[in-house]
Amino acid sequence: MKAITVSALVLLLAFGAMPIAHAGSAPTTIFSCAIGHKTVSVTSVGGQLTYHYGTARKDELTITGIPSSGNIFEMSQRFAGMEYQLRFKNGTYSYIVYDSEGNSHSGASATSGLVVMQGTKTIVDRSCTKFSEFSVSIEDFGIPEDMEAYSAM
Template sequence: MNKTLLGMVIIGVSATPVMAAEFTCQLENKKYVSVIVDPGKTPQYRYGTLAKPEITLPLNEKGARNIFVGQGHFIAGESLYIRFQNGPYSYLLYQGEGRGWAFKGLAVYKNNKLINKKECQNWNSFDLYDILNYQIRTDPALELYDSPYSFDPNSNE
């Protein structure tokens, strides 16, 4: 009995609860992109100034089903993103690097084609790999052979 209780206490002490987190950076256009994740709640995406967001997603409960996390591994690099899909648009907070490139910031796609990207001004503002601690669905686009989201955003120009 004492051994079982001791084992339960050690497991309980060593398990760190996942807390709410905010991944925010100022972009090269002086606007901010933020993703807020909180266990048990729908992640939120915000883009705009600190005083007035221009885009906030998801728009409704239905939009909560269109939030995904993706991870790409490729020769000499890897990437990670959280994607908020709204109709034909996908807004990705993205972090990745490979041979000859590195990018952390916002990538916007329309119909799976990159239409805009803005790099974070302060690279140390967040580490997106922490988002893997949250129970966000894996992006079904990763099942595609040529997923547009898992590679260097510079390659889609």
């Protein structure tokens, strides 16, 4: 009995020092859309959201945002329908991915895309080739709410 207990303790200590893979450790894509020959996407791992822009072979730009870091913001507002957006800040540039539901009563179509701003000036505004929407509620990440000056709409 004593030998079994000691052996179990040795195994526990040996394996306890090894990193444990968590079921949710693989990146989860929460937004993705094609813009021409490029793709813009946002992935989530362990409470961190990462913005990706590039081709299928290579990211040209990645920005990892952590809610407490001050480089990621969210906005939910009503336009013709609900609009949701995430803004990733990198220096004076902001990269905003968004989806907007549209509204058949007002004739507004659903739209999604990427807006790039320098300061509060829009320098790029590209729509997704095909409508895409966030696969989860962005309000569940505890991300600070953005200012109206950074609205993609």
